[in-house]
Amino acid sequence: MWEVNVLEKTIYIRMRHRAHVRPEEKILLKDVAQIIAPEAALSNLRSLMIHQVTEGDQNIIVIDVMEVIKKIINEFEDVEVQSIGPAQTIVEVIFEKKKVSIAFFILIWFLLFFGSAMTIMNFHDDVSMRSVQEKIYTIVTDKKATKPLLFQIPYSIGLGLGMILFFNHVFKKRLNEEPSPLEVEIFNYQLDLDNYVVIHENKESMKPVNDD
Amino acid sequence: MTIKILLVLFIGLASGLSVGAGFVAFLTVLGVIPRLTQLSKTMGLIQYYEWAVVCGVLVGVWASLRDPLLHISAYILIPLGLTGGVFVGMLAAGLTEVVNVFPILAKRIRVDGQIIILVMAIVLGKIFGSIFQWLYFVHQ
Numbered sequence: 001m002w003e004v005n006v007l008e009k010t011i012y013i014r015m016r017h018r019a020h021v022r023p024e025e026k027i028l029l030k031d032v033a034q035i036i037a038p039e040a041a042l043s044n045l046r047s048l049m050i051h052q053v054t055e056g057d058q059n060i061i062v063i064d065v066m067e068v069i070k071k072i073i074n075e076f077e078d079v080e081v082q083s084i085g086p087a088q089t090i091v092e093v094i095f096e097k098k099k100v101s102i103a104f105f106i107l108i109w110f111l112l113f114f115g116s117a118m119t120i121m122n123f124h125d126d127v128s129m130r131s132v133q134e135k136i137y138t139i140v141t142d143k144k145a146t147k148p149l150l151f152q153i154p155y156s157i158g159l160g161l162g163m164i165l166f167f168n169h170v171f172k173k174r175l176n177e178e179p180s181p182l183e184v185e186i187f188n189y190q191l192d193l194d195n196y197v198v199i200h201e202n203k204e205s206m207k208p209v210n211d212d
Numbered sequence: 213m214t215i216k217i218l219l220v221l222f223i224g225l226a227s228g229l230s231v232g233a234g235f236v237a238f239l240t241v242l243g244v245i246p247r248l249t250q251l252s253k254t255m256g257l258i259q260y261y262e263w264a265v266v267c268g269v270l271v272g273v274w275a276s277l278r279d280p281l282l283h284i285s286a287y288i289l290i291p292l293g294l295t296g297g298v299f300v301g302m303l304a305a306g307l308t309e310v311v312n313v314f315p316i317l318a319k320r321i322r323v324d325g326q327i328i329i330l331v332m333a334i335v336l337g338k339i340f341g342s343i344f345q346w347l348y349f350v351h352q
Binding site (some may be wrong): 016124 | 213251262277279287288289291294296315318327329334335336337338340341342343347351
């Protein structure tokens, strides 16, 4: 009898990794966590308010699972809350989505274009690419050449091909389904940022020596 | 005399060792070989790829130190140039990846969707810069 009772009053929550809300919105439990609970309590639980977004919150709010459990226990008596998975949710307040202007985008495009063109020229000059290429030409053909274009043009095209190959854009669908290094890199960068935010935006995660 | 020869041998071996180790370390950090095995799904053949790099380096050393002459068709240069270019391109791509250029750029200017266009800017810039240099710049 007793066991059944406990089972019926157990609430399982699993904090989501990330949630988006609008400014001035109320954050409800269903926004920040997946919930398994008895049917009777479920709808009340789902709409339990966890946090009211205010202007002071800026754009990142970290909701700790401890805070959530405290709210649930206050609201529902005699329940057992089991938390599974991540210990907090990062809530991002989405303000008016600013669109990137076309002019700005083109400016950046050309910045990258000429920047990388200049970088590769500096690199070639730095490693004496020209004299090496002329030497390769001489080794292969036994002739002197000031313009070994037969080597240089394929080299230049191969340069671009190699970068595309590395980032796996052209062959993405054909070769395999694995994410490209670029996607992994962006994911890792986001994970690092999230870890930073979790520690630094969450007042409960650090305890100073003096309580002043 | 023998001492001198032994000393030169030792210094040569030592410098070769550090340059070779540096080359391999550089390749490893940029992850070119893992990337190629991942694309071609040939993880098992990675040892042969290592030997390909070692043999390539030794041929390069021989070619640059001994000035051999092969007397063969100039058209052999086309695949040589192409493969050499792909390799340098992969090095350059690996380098931009290691230094986190794209994730930071995407965050800063909020263009998560069009990041491929930005990659293409860099790729086309490299091709343009390289062709421009060989056709025009070096002869000015």
